[in-house]
Amino acid sequence: MICRTILNETSYFGEGAITKIADEIKSRGLKKIMLVTDKDLLEFKVATKVCFVMDDADIAYEIYDKIKANPTIKNVTEGVEFCRDCRADAIVAVGGGSAIDTSKAVAVIIKNPEFADVRSLEGASPTKHKCLPIIAVSTTSGTAAEVTINYVITDEEKNRKFVCTDPHDIPVVAIIDPDMTASMPAKLCAATGMDALVHAIEGYITKGAWELTDMMHLKAIEIISRSLRGSVKGEPKGRADMALGQYIAGMGFSNVGLGIVHSMAHPLSAVYDTPHGVACAMLLTPVLKFNAEATGEKYRAVAKAMGVKKTKDMSIKEARKECIAAVEKLSADVGIPQKLSELGIKEKDIKFLAESAMADACTPGNPRDASLKEIENLYRSIL
Ligand SMILES: NC(=O)c1ccc[n+]([C@@H]2O[C@H](COP(=O)([O-])OP(=O)(O)OC[C@H]3O[C@@H](n4cnc5c(N)ncnc54)[C@H](O)[C@@H]3O)[C@@H](O)[C@H]2O)c1
Ligand SMILES: [Fe+2]
Numbered sequence: 001m002i003c004r005t006i007l008n009e010t011s012y013f014g015e016g017a018i019t020k021i022a023d024e025i026k027s028r029g030l031k032k033i034m035l036v037t038d039k040d041l042l043e044f045k046v047a048t049k050v051c052f053v054m055d056d057a058d059i060a061y062e063i064y065d066k067i068k069a070n071p072t073i074k075n076v077t078e079g080v081e082f083c084r085d086c087r088a089d090a091i092v093a094v095g096g097g098s099a100i101d102t103s104k105a106v107a108v109i110i111k112n113p114e115f116a117d118v119r120s121l122e123g124a125s126p127t128k129h130k131c132l133p134i135i136a137v138s139t140t141s142g143t144a145a146e147v148t149i150n151y152v153i154t155d156e157e158k159n160r161k162f163v164c165t166d167p168h169d170i171p172v173v174a175i176i177d178p179d180m181t182a183s184m185p186a187k188l189c190a191a192t193g194m195d196a197l198v199h200a201i202e203g204y205i206t207k208g209a210w211e212l213t214d215m216m217h218l219k220a221i222e223i224i225s226r227s228l229r230g231s232v233k234g235e236p237k238g239r240a241d242m243a244l245g246q247y248i249a250g251m252g253f254s255n256v257g258l259g260i261v262h263s264m265a266h267p268l269s270a271v272y273d274t275p276h277g278v279a280c281a282m283l284l285t286p287v288l289k290f291n292a293e294a295t296g297e298k299y300r301a302v303a304k305a306m307g308v309k310k311t312k313d314m315s316i317k318e319a320r321k322e323c324i325a326a327v328e329k330l331s332a333d334v335g336i337p338q339k340l341s342e343l344g345i346k347e348k349d350i351k352f353l354a355e356s357a358m359a360d361a362c363t364p365g366n367p368r369d370a371s372l373k374e375i376e377n378l379y380r381s382i383l
Contacts, residue, residue, distance in 0.1 A: 355372065
C-alpha cells in the first residue's frame with residue numbers, strides 16, 4: 001500500500017507565534033494581503049492582533065470580514081470578487097474552520113478560475129494549480145483546518161454541506177498561537193475541542209489509517225482527553241495543550257479521512273445551522289457503539305490514551321465499553337447537549353438527513369459500512 005502524506009510547508013506553534021507572520025510574508029515576497037475573518041473576531045480584538053503585526057511591518061492588506069459560521073457559497077463567491085478587486089497575492093485567514101475553509105475555496109478558485117462554481121470542487125477536486133498562498137491562523141482548537149487539505153461549504157439552496165478535498169488547498173504556513181484561542185467562550189471551547197477528539201478517533205479507526213497516522217491520532221487523543229476540561233474552564237495550560245492536540249489530530253486525519261460522525265454532522269449544520277463541533281460531539285457515542293465490532297483492538301488503545309487504567313487486563317468487550325464510557329463522560333463534563341431534539345431537530349427530517357449523510361465524502365472512510373436505515377436509526381437513537 002502506498003500512503004500519501006501532505007503537511008504545511010511551515011508551521012509555528014506557541015504563544016506569540018503570530019509575530020512570525022510578518023517574516024513569512026516578506027521572505028515569500030508577498031506584496032498585498034487579503035485578511036479573511038469575521039466581524040466578531042475583529043470586535044473581540046482577536047483578528048486585530050494580526051492587523052497590528054502587519055501594521056508594524058508596513059504590510060499592505062485589506063480585510064474581508066463577512067464570514068459566517070458554516071460558510072456559504074455566497075461567502076466564497078464574494079470572497080473571490082474581493083480578492084480580485086484588491087489584487088491580493090496571498091491570504092491571511094484568521095478564525096476557526098469557517099474563515100480558513102472559505103479562504104481555501106477562494107484561493108483555489110483564484111488560481112483555477114475554470115472552477116468558479118465552488119460546487120464543481122466537491123469531493124476530490126480535479127484542480128491543476130496550487131492555490132494562492134494562505135497563512136492560516138487558528139482561533140479555535142478544533143477543526144485543524146490550518147493543516148488539512150479539506151474545506152467544507154454550505155449550499156443553502158440545496159440544504160447541504162459539501163466537502164472538497166484538494167492537495168492544492170493546504171495553507172503554506174500554519175500559525176497555532178494559543179493566545180489567539182484565549183477569548184473563546186466555554187461553550188465554543190467545548191464544542192470545538194470535542195470536534196478535535198472526533199477527528200482523532202475517527203482518523204484512528206478509519207479504513208485508510210496506518211502506523212504514521214496512528215501515532216498522531218493516539219497522541220492527539222491523549223492530549224485532548226487530559227486537557228479539554230481545563231481548557232473549557234479557561235486554564236491557559238489547557239488552552240495551549242488543546243491547540244497542539246487539535247493540530248496533531250489534523251496532521252493525521254487530513255491524510256486518511258474520517259467516518260460517519262462527520263457525514264451525519266454535516267447535514268445537521270446544513271439544515272439547522274448546528275455548530276459543527278456540537279453535532280460531531282453528540283453523534284460520537286452512538287457511532288462508536290455502531291462501529292465497535294469493526295475496529296479490532298483499537299478501542300482498547302483509545303481507552304488507554306484517554307487515561308483508562310489496566311486496559312490490557314480487560315477483555316476486548318470490556319475495553320470497548322470503557323472507551324465509550326470515557327468518551328461519554330468527557331462529553332458530559334464539558335456540557336455537550338445529549339438529545340438532538342434539544343437543538344430543534346425533527347423526526348420528519350431524519351430521512352433527508354440520512355440521505356444527505358450517505359452521499360457525504362466522509363462516508364466511505366467509516367470502518368463499518370452503514371445502510372440508509374442504519375443511519376436513520378443512529379439519528380433516532382439520540383433524538
Ligand atoms: N477543513 C477541515 O478540515 C474541517 C474540519 C472540521 C470542520 N470543518 C468546518 O469548520 C467549520 C467550523 O469551524 P469552527 O468549529 O472552528 O468554528 P467557526 O469558525 O465556525 O467559528 C464559530 C464562531 O466562533 C467565533 N470564534 C472563533 N474563534 C473565536 C475566539 N478565539 N474567540 C471568540 N469567538 C471566536 C467565530 O466568530 C464564530 O462566530 C464548519 O463549517 C466545519 O464544517 C472543517
Ligand atoms: Fe470536524
